Amino acid sequence: MIKPRSRRGGGRPTISDVARKAGVGAITVSRALREPERVSEELRRQIQAAVDELGYMPDPNARALASARAEVFGVLVPSLTNNVFAEVVRGIYDSLSDSPFRIQLGNTHYSGLEEERLLQVFGSQRPAALIVAGIDQTPVSRKLLESAGCPVVQVMETGPDPVDMMVGFSHLDGGRTATEHLIEAGYRRIGFIGARMDPRSQRRLAGYRAAMEAAGLFDPRLVTTTPVPSSVSLGREMFRDALAKVPTLDGVFCNNDDIALGVLFECHRASIAVPKTIGIVGFNDLDMMQVAFPSITSIRTHRYEIGRRAVAMALAAIAGNRPEQRIVDLGFELKRRESTAR
Amino acid sequence: MIKPRSRRGGGRPTISDVARKAGVGAITVSRALREPERVSEELRRQIQAAVDELGYMPDPNARALASARAEVFGVLVPSLTNNVFAEVVRGIYDSLSDSPFRIQLGNTHYSGLEEERLLQVFGSQRPAALIVAGIDQTPVSRKLLESAGCPVVQVMETGPDPVDMMVGFSHLDGGRTATEHLIEAGYRRIGFIGARMDPRSQRRLAGYRAAMEAAGLFDPRLVTTTPVPSSVSLGREMFRDALAKVPTLDGVFCNNDDIALGVLFECHRASIAVPKTIGIVGFNDLDMMQVAFPSITSIRTHRYEIGRRAVAMALAAIAGNRPEQRIVDLGFELKRRESTAR
DNA sequence: CGCCAATTTGGTAGCGCTACCATTCCTTCT
């Protein structure tokens, strides 16, 4: 006599339990759950009743094994705590929350090598889609993405050569717009303060530089950067450095809002008038920018929407109707506020 | 003749490929990977070589199915973007990153019902451990946690009756400490401003109230709360409301640092002297608190450490040596700063 | 009325791995 292995799952009901109770074959239950339209009205009702009664939930592992496809979105971001990526993840999460798809989160810590490692690991799960931050994957990562056999969405940035799909905006244009705004407002010795200096920050810097050169105002001494992770306190310190280097500084375009806030606080502390003596522009437009005193001009970016759009595109591709527009530029918005209103 | 189903996994190597190449049985490969000490030195080397050559990675789904245990930590937090929980998640992530365990993240949106739903879903995956925020689970959630059949760690708070293990601190004590500090500093008409008012905020409020009553200073009109999600802009608005209600207000203990920052900005805007006219205390001690001008007194909490500790405890329990101390209080720290230094 | 196609249902054989024995080959002890 064959003794079935004692129920390892702690007695949770399986698809055969449901099938037995509903008086149908297991495969019909499977179909009723995944493609209800292929099952007759009546059986569907019976099966649903059995499912409800037993509290049946399909085992995602068995499903993934049998179908060679996990209902998982792999999501790679460079930071979990940076509000910018947290917002993107939230958008992804919310868009996925009433789908069967789960999220597999990976934190690359801004490291290409770690990204490669994670892509390798994620690949072994055959995810339904991959969403990765940025467009500067290493050649190895790119190859892994191309051979992943699933839709891939690069988010936060747009660029010329998508692996598959893209949702984001131009950081270069953002940097340029911010800088042009300062120039138009009458500032001349405009500094750039940037921490972390990941590829996106680099491009914001490039935009700054383009605008400054176009106006004949560029001076390398105006640029202050560090690879150190960004923070409000770092913003304060970097602003002091910048000011020590160029005492005639009359404006700053900051890498991001944290830095901008640090600059603002240091201005308060040193009794530097904003926007009169110094103009400040941030990047991302966190909620606090509009509340700060004076309120801080910033580039509003649509992080949550980027997450949502990325999921929408990936889901469409999974469903078989890949969007014809593979690169979606969600743009940005210059929010003019008191910190540059002189 | 039996035709094997065409390799669905896109030709990725399986454990039998490794076994064949190494000239051993599949089960020995499995063992070499999971319990190397049970396999002889020599076979271990051969197997490792085969693994490297083929680039083999075990399929986590097959593993989970066969062993009735997924290498997954289920993590439930009420918010993905709130810096506090992002830090906890980061701690969890970092502690798990060189273990085989993955993270399954769930966002409860501060809803008990959603927590129940997610616990139900997570349960169907037989996770290796569950980490949930807070100690105020609904009876249904509690039952689900108790019957999960895996270590459970409640984080962010400590309380009397853990489901299994706990890591956190006392929000009540935190609220009391903050308030007592204001009282000692000479403030008398001290308001409480709180948004969201989740159970942790409620307990901070209770701590505030206890301190105020002990000093004979409590007045219900000093308390301003709202269920609306917390933000810097909301902090500003609520402070205006509080001031309109009690013009003699001379201090505020804020639910969290965002609110405190909003209060500070409104003070600037309305030319209210801090700390002279109004004292401000925040909660959590985000980086910007020490940079703000004036710098803001706050209760430093150890979010990242809570995440790390929770994982350490769960891993120990999985390994079979459940820590004898099931409730770990990581405490908090009052950071005295300019905003209360009068 | 019979035939073909479409629709609905079911059976079988795995997916890639591990639990649970069984087997083999040594030691160690009586």
Add this chain to the structure above:
DNA sequence: AGAAGGAATGGTAGCGCTACCAAATTGGCG
């Protein structure tokens, strides 16, 4: 010397589900 125990390895039979095909049923049409 033989029994007993231990260490290392392997075989078998699933885990719970779905891909693939087969079978049964229905409907349309010449």
